[in-house]
Amino acid sequence: MFCILTVMENKLKTEKSNMTTITEFVLLGFSDIPNSQWILFGIFLVIYLTILMCNSIIILITRIDPVLQTPMYFFLNNFSFSEICYVTTTVPRMLMDLLTQKGNISLVACAVQMCFFLIIGGSECLLLTMMAYDRYVAICNPLHYPLVMNHKVCVQLAIAAWVGAAPAVIGETYQIFSLPFCGSNTINHFFCDIPPVLKLACGDTFLNEVTVCVVTVVYIIVPFLLIVISYGKIIANILKISSASGRAKAFSTCSSHLIVVVLFYGTGIFTYFQPKTNQSEGTGKVISLFYTVLIPTLNPIIYTLRNKDIMMALRKLLSSLLR
Template sequence: MENKLKTEKSNITTMMEFVLLGFSDIPNIQGLLFGIFLVIYLTIFMCNSIIILIIKIDPALQTPMYFFLSNFSFLEICYVTITIPRMLMDLLTQKGHISLFACATQMCFVLMFGGSECLLLTVMAYDRYVAICNPLHYPLVMNHKVCVQLVTASWVSDIPVVIGQTCQIFSLPFCGSNTINHFFCDVPPVLKLACGDTFVNEIAVYVVAVVFIMVPFLLIVVSYGKIISNILKLSSARGRAKAFSTCSSHLIVVVLFYGTATITYLQPKPNQSEGIGKLISLFYTILIPTLNPIIYTLRNKDIMVALKKLLTKLL
């Protein structure tokens, strides 16, 4: 009995790395997956960079809405850079080894950028609310100083909470298996490897998810409830169509992002399937960031006009 306890203690204290299984269950298409994810990453990086560039150089896009959109595009680049390059390296080397510190760092930044994205989407909804429901006061309410303060708050307000939660998770003892059935260090699969009672940690995850996912989502719902109510009161059909067009892109992104994030972090632990969890994570870490630039450009006439201007100058 004493020897068994010593062995368990040794396993807990000596575990200094994890192994990310990634897509090792489908070994025949590792090369194909590498090619697909590389193209996706380069597409996300280039498309968002182009959005940032045209918003920066086109005078017609120097408005709060596009200021927030350029910050959102930059946030998307940061968000995917935390997961995809690491996944590409694992697909290439077929190893997947990641140190405890690197795993904690990756988790911290994924949660940080994810939380910032939730808050920034809420700020963007508030911007649309003021523009449509209170247009006369819009320039005063959404002046440059306020916009900078809102963006800064979106970027930094979740940092202390995320660092605290990451430290709490990685202060747990880990024993037995060190394999994470995922392609990055996400909270649910890492918590499954922890020894002992993780009830407090799970409650903490729920609380943080409610604060940074559900509360912002409810604020967005309230904002859009008032926006839609105001749009329907407009007498001009063209005015209604323009207002709906302005808001629809943002609304699509909100539904896609919040839907998958809610399933991942607010689903009860016993109901979480590792395979399904991995698939959902692919949606909100890779697929949705790929779709976002397309949604915002193809459904936005101002962006398309600015893009055509830029291409004309370059060609």
């Protein structure tokens, strides 16, 4: 009997030791294709610099061009800055791992990366909602537009978008990293995202998964539904415009934003609303590449190529620089 108790005690001590010895994770990234590390480093470096440059140009021209001093471009300015922050939470770390071929990351650094990534992602969801509301007021209530969307209101909406997701995300991140981690410490991903980190947690993660779903509903689904409702009313009002040129102009002011919304929300909903048991690690990594790298690359292109005011402001900027 004494021997059995001793064995059980030693086993419990061993399990406790295993649960507390993990002080860092290892991000596998793209180690499954070792011969392509340098190629991927070059590709992602070019993409990252392109995102920084394109969004910085949008921020610059929306600040200095008098024509672009409107609420629509004020929110676009904020969205472009959030895109820079968004990719900076993941891509530099990914580039460093590709360069050093090491993916070691402490639990604290992993938690910080996850927290900032989710806060900025939530802010982008809310900013896209504010942009939809701006278009709704402009098209459905044009006479009151200057009053409703005055500068003070725009600043308040932007601040709400930037800080609105922080409390829930900080609580969610704390809840996840309060879990014990034992066994393997390798994350088959290129950054600390919720699904792959939760897979390494010991014990029951049901409450954490419920929390993820609740936060996803509040910061992704609800804003998305508000955008859908706004565009439903916008389209209904556009169809009432008698002239074809008027309808085309109204649609053109909304089309860029609508494309970005579909791309951004589509991948976000697919990632965070799918149960972790149903999502393979390879699929999750590919989807993550879409919403962390590819879509932020496309967004400034979509907004510039489909917006005559921005293209004109860009031409003026280039002509002034080439003089």
